[in-house]
Amino acid sequence: MASSSSSAAPAGPAKPREEAPGMEKEAALLEAFASLPALGKGWAAPAAGGHGARVTLQLSQRNLPANSQRKYLTTFQLNEAVLEAGEVEPSPPVEQSGVLLYAPSPSGRRTLVVRGGSGESSAVLEVWDRCRLLKELHVPKALHGAVYNDGWFGMGAAWSPDKTRIAYVAEAPPPARTPEWGAPPAGPDGKKAEGAAPKGWRGQGEWSEDWGELNTGKKPPTLFVLDTESWAVQRVQGLPEDASCGQPVWAPEGDALLFVCWEHQSELASASFPQRLGVVFCFNRPCSLQAVPWPQPALAAADGKAAVCLTSSLGSAFSPRFSPDGRTLVFLSQQNAISTGVHSATVTLHSLAWGDAAAALAGGMAPPSRTVVDTVWNPASPDDFPGIYCGALPEQPFLPGGHTLLLTTQWRSLAAVIAVDLRSGQVTRVTPVNGASWSLVAMSNGWVVASESRPSQPFGLFAAHISESEQSAPTAAAWGWSALPLPDAELAAYPAAVREALADVAASVLQVAPTTPPTNVGCEAVVLHSRSAPGPRPTIITPHGGPHSAYLAQYFMPLTYLVSLGYNVVLLNYRGSTGFGEASIQSLPGSIGTNDVADCLASLQAAVDAGLADPERVAVVGGSHGGFLTGHLVGQQPDRFKCAILRNPVCDISLMIHGKQLSDIPDWCYAEAWGVEEAHKRAGARPSHEDLQRFWDVSPIKHVGQVRVPMFFMLGAKDRRVPMDDAKQYINALRRRPDAPETRVIVFPEDSHALDKPQTEFEQWLNAAWWVKRFI
Known part of the structure; x- marks a missing residue:
C-alpha cells in the first residue's frame, strides 16, 4: 500500500486493498x-415553570462516504419523575447540516447558529427565538474571515446578560488591499478605459504568520459583537495590537467584555523563538485575561488601547467564568507549563473578586488573583487527588449558591468529575470510582448530567439533582447518580x-x-x-x-x-x-x-x-x-x-528544528531532549552542534x-x-x-x-x- 487519498470512498461496504487479502x-x-454515535457537547437550561431542566445534546456519527462527521441534536426534559423512572424521552434527532457553531443563550430561549458563507460573505449568522428565526445576517468578508470554533481560541459564543449582544471569535479582516501593478491608469472619472491594456495584478503584501498545526493560513482570531437590536456586527476596538484574542465572556452587568489575549511577540516566548509557534495542544503559550469596557468608549489615547490586563502576575490565564451572583471571576492557568516549557502540565484554578477587578477598568490596578486549587506535586497514593488536568471550565460550572463549581479532570488513568469549594479550595470527587471515566456534560440549577465511558461502552448518561442543603459543600455520598438510557446509545441499538x-x-x-x-x-x-x-x-x-x-x-x-x-x-x-x-x-x-x-x-x-x-x-x-x-x-x-x-x-528530533520542513513546535525539541534547565539556556532557532548531537542521541x-x-x-x-x-x-x-x-x-x-x-x-x-x- 504505497499511498492513499483520503478524499473519496465508496458508498457501499469498504473493500480491503489487494495487498490486504482476507480482511x-x-x-x-x-x-x-464506525457507525456508532459519539457524544459531543451538552447544554442545559431551566425548564418551563422552573421544574427541572431542558437538556440538549450534540452527538456525531462518522459519515464515511462523505469523509466527514455528521452532527445532530436531541433534547429531553430532566426532572424528578425522569430521575425516578431512570429513562428519558429524547426528541427526534435534528441534523446540523453546515453548522459551524451552535450557541444557546443561558436561558435556552434564544440560539445563535453560524454557518459558512459563500461568495462575498464569510459567515451566515442566524438568531433563533425558540421555534422561529429572528434574523439571518450575511457577514461580508471585508468585516471578518471565518468564524473560530476550534475549542481553544473560539469556544462557542458569549451572550450578554440581557441577551441583546453576542460576542464571538472570527478571523481578523484582511489587511488593506495591496497596489495593483501593470494596469492602465484610471481616467479623470476614476474608471479605466475599456480594452486599453491587459488586466494587472495585485502584490502579495507582507507575509503573516499563523498558529501552526490546524491553523495553516488562518488570520489571527479577534472579537466581534452582534447587536440583536440594531442587527449590526462590529469589531471590538481597543484590543492589544499584534495579538490574538478569544474566549470572550460578558461581565455580570454587561458593562465589560472579558477575553483571553495571546501576544504574538510575548516577552516570555520571544527570547528563544521570535516566531509564532504551534498552539494546538500546546498550553505553554503565554496568555492573559483582559477586559474592555462596554459600550466602547472613544479611544482618546494615542495608541488606541482600551484593554486592561487583569492577570499581569501570571503568564497564563484562560477559560474565564463568573459565579451566578457575579461577585467572583474564576479561571484556569497553565503557569506550570509556562515556567518549565513542557507543552502541558498540572493546571491551577484561580479566582478574582470582580468588584475589585472591575475597578481596573476605571484606571485602577487589578488586584492579585487568589489560588483556589494549587499544583499537586506528588500524590501519596492512587486514591489521592493528583491535581487538575483539563483544557477549559464548563460553560456553566457553578452549583446554585455560587460557592461550588464542577469540572472534569483526569485522575490518573481515569476521568472524573470533581466539585471545588471556592472558599476552602476543598476538592471532592463526585462521580463513582468504578473503573469508568466520567465527564460533565451539562448542568443547570443543581440538575447535573454526566457521561460514563468504558472501553466496552461509548457513553452512558447519568443525572443527579443536588438539593439546596447539599449545594454548599456536596459530598460524594450526596450524589445519587441515576442512569438515563438514551435510545441511540443503548447496546441493544448497535x-x-x-x-x-x-x-x-x-x-x-x-x-x-x-x-x-x-x-x-x-x-x-x-x-x-x-x-x-x-x-x-x-x-x-x-x-x-x-x-x-x-x-x-x-x-x-x-x-x-x-x-x-x-x-x-x-x-x-x-x-x-x-x-x-x-x-x-x-x-x-x-x-x-x-x-x-x-x-x-x-x-x-x-x-x-x-x-x-x-x-x-x-x-x-x-x-x-x-x-x-x-x-x-x-x-x-x-x-x-x-x-x-x-x-x-x-x-x-534534529530534523524537526534543522531540517527542510521545520516543526511548528521547535521549543519541544529542546525541552524534552535537554530538560527544563538546559532548555532555558539553549533553546533557539539555530541549534549548536552539541544540540544536534543530543537530538540524535535521544x-x-x-x-x-x-x-x-x-x-x-x-x-x-x-x-x-x-x-x-x-x-x-x-x-x-x-x-x-x-x-x-x-x-x-x-x-x-x-x-x-x-x-x-x-x-x-x-x-x-x-x-x-x-x-x-x-x-x-
Missing part, C-alpha cells in the same frame, strides 16, 4: 464500529456484531513500578482484554503521544476494535503522563528515549505477570511521541517485538541499524507538527540496509498530524489489523 470480515466489523464485541471487552488498570530513577512517581498501564477468553492473547502495546498526555480507561473505537479481533491491548501511561501529579510530568524532560522506554517495557512485563499479555507475540503501535517510543522499542529491544506500526512518528534513528521487525508507517502529508520528511529519512535509512526488514508506507495527502478524518481512520486501522494479523 473482508475485519472491514465489515470496522464499518459497524449492530449485532458490535454488541457481541463490546460485551466481551474488559479493562484492568495495573500499577507499574518504574525500574529507573525516580521510582516514586506514578506509572500505570490500562489493559484491554477479553472477558470470555481470560489469560494471555496476542498483545499490542501502544504508548500515547505528547509525551505529556495520557490514555484513559474509556472508549476509543480503534483500540476496542482491535480487542474484538482477538488481541489484548496495553495502553502505556509512562512517567511524564498527565494525571499523576506534577512530579511525574517533570521527571521526563531530559530523559526521553530512556525513562519512557523503560516504563513501556516495565508495563509490558506487568501485563505479562498479570497473565494478560503473551510475551512471545507482541506488536507495538504508536503515533507522534508514541511513534517515537515505538521506534525506540524495536530498536533497543529488537527481539522483544514481532512488528511495529508508526503513525506520524518522531524519528529524528532519537530512534540512532538505533535504526538494530531494527529487525516489519515496520508500517502511516503519514500525513500536511503534518506541520512532525513533518513527513522526519519519517522519510528514517524509512530511507531502513531501506538502504542490505538486511532491511519489510517496510510499508501509507501517505494521506490531505491529512495533518492527527490522521483523524473518517476515511483516514478507517483505512489506517484496517491496515493495522492486517499488519498485526500477519505477524502476531
Whole structure:
C-alpha cells in the first residue's frame, strides 16, 4: 500500500486493498464500529415553570462516504419523575447540516447558529427565538474571515446578560488591499478605459504568520459583537495590537467584555523563538485575561488601547467564568507549563473578586488573583487527588449558591468529575470510582448530567439533582447518580456484531513500578482484554503521544476494535503522563528515549505477570511521541517485538528544528531532549552542534541499524507538527540496509498530524489489523 487519498470512498461496504487479502470480515466489523454515535457537547437550561431542566445534546456519527462527521441534536426534559423512572424521552434527532457553531443563550430561549458563507460573505449568522428565526445576517468578508470554533481560541459564543449582544471569535479582516501593478491608469472619472491594456495584478503584501498545526493560513482570531437590536456586527476596538484574542465572556452587568489575549511577540516566548509557534495542544503559550469596557468608549489615547490586563502576575490565564451572583471571576492557568516549557502540565484554578477587578477598568490596578486549587506535586497514593488536568471550565460550572463549581479532570488513568469549594479550595470527587471515566456534560440549577465511558461502552448518561442543603459543600455520598438510557446509545441499538464485541471487552488498570530513577512517581498501564477468553492473547502495546498526555480507561473505537479481533491491548501511561501529579510530568524532560522506554517495557512485563499479555507475540503501535517510543522499542529491544506500526512518528528530533520542513513546535525539541534547565539556556532557532548531537542521541534513528521487525508507517502529508520528511529519512535509512526488514508506507495527502478524518481512520486501522494479523 504505497499511498492513499483520503478524499473519496465508496458508498457501499469498504473493500480491503489487494495487498490486504482476507480482511473482508475485519472491514465489515470496522464499518459497524464506525457507525456508532459519539457524544459531543451538552447544554442545559431551566425548564418551563422552573421544574427541572431542558437538556440538549450534540452527538456525531462518522459519515464515511462523505469523509466527514455528521452532527445532530436531541433534547429531553430532566426532572424528578425522569430521575425516578431512570429513562428519558429524547426528541427526534435534528441534523446540523453546515453548522459551524451552535450557541444557546443561558436561558435556552434564544440560539445563535453560524454557518459558512459563500461568495462575498464569510459567515451566515442566524438568531433563533425558540421555534422561529429572528434574523439571518450575511457577514461580508471585508468585516471578518471565518468564524473560530476550534475549542481553544473560539469556544462557542458569549451572550450578554440581557441577551441583546453576542460576542464571538472570527478571523481578523484582511489587511488593506495591496497596489495593483501593470494596469492602465484610471481616467479623470476614476474608471479605466475599456480594452486599453491587459488586466494587472495585485502584490502579495507582507507575509503573516499563523498558529501552526490546524491553523495553516488562518488570520489571527479577534472579537466581534452582534447587536440583536440594531442587527449590526462590529469589531471590538481597543484590543492589544499584534495579538490574538478569544474566549470572550460578558461581565455580570454587561458593562465589560472579558477575553483571553495571546501576544504574538510575548516577552516570555520571544527570547528563544521570535516566531509564532504551534498552539494546538500546546498550553505553554503565554496568555492573559483582559477586559474592555462596554459600550466602547472613544479611544482618546494615542495608541488606541482600551484593554486592561487583569492577570499581569501570571503568564497564563484562560477559560474565564463568573459565579451566578457575579461577585467572583474564576479561571484556569497553565503557569506550570509556562515556567518549565513542557507543552502541558498540572493546571491551577484561580479566582478574582470582580468588584475589585472591575475597578481596573476605571484606571485602577487589578488586584492579585487568589489560588483556589494549587499544583499537586506528588500524590501519596492512587486514591489521592493528583491535581487538575483539563483544557477549559464548563460553560456553566457553578452549583446554585455560587460557592461550588464542577469540572472534569483526569485522575490518573481515569476521568472524573470533581466539585471545588471556592472558599476552602476543598476538592471532592463526585462521580463513582468504578473503573469508568466520567465527564460533565451539562448542568443547570443543581440538575447535573454526566457521561460514563468504558472501553466496552461509548457513553452512558447519568443525572443527579443536588438539593439546596447539599449545594454548599456536596459530598460524594450526596450524589445519587441515576442512569438515563438514551435510545441511540443503548447496546441493544448497535449492530449485532458490535454488541457481541463490546460485551466481551474488559479493562484492568495495573500499577507499574518504574525500574529507573525516580521510582516514586506514578506509572500505570490500562489493559484491554477479553472477558470470555481470560489469560494471555496476542498483545499490542501502544504508548500515547505528547509525551505529556495520557490514555484513559474509556472508549476509543480503534483500540476496542482491535480487542474484538482477538488481541489484548496495553495502553502505556509512562512517567511524564498527565494525571499523576506534577512530579511525574517533570521527571521526563531530559530523559526521553530512556525513562519512557523503560516504563513501556516495565508495563509490558506487568501485563505479562498479570497473565494478560503473551510475551512471545507482541506488536507495538504508536503515533507522534508514541511513534517515537515505538521506534525506540524495536530498536533497543529488537527481539522483544514481532512488528511495529508508526503513525506520524518522531524519528529524528534534529530534523524537526534543522531540517527542510521545520516543526511548528521547535521549543519541544529542546525541552524534552535537554530538560527544563538546559532548555532555558539553549533553546533557539539555530541549534549548536552539541544540540544536534543530543537530538540524535535521544532519537530512534540512532538505533535504526538494530531494527529487525516489519515496520508500517502511516503519514500525513500536511503534518506541520512532525513533518513527513522526519519519517522519510528514517524509512530511507531502513531501506538502504542490505538486511532491511519489510517496510510499508501509507501517505494521506490531505491529512495533518492527527490522521483523524473518517476515511483516514478507517483505512489506517484496517491496515493495522492486517499488519498485526500477519505477524502476531
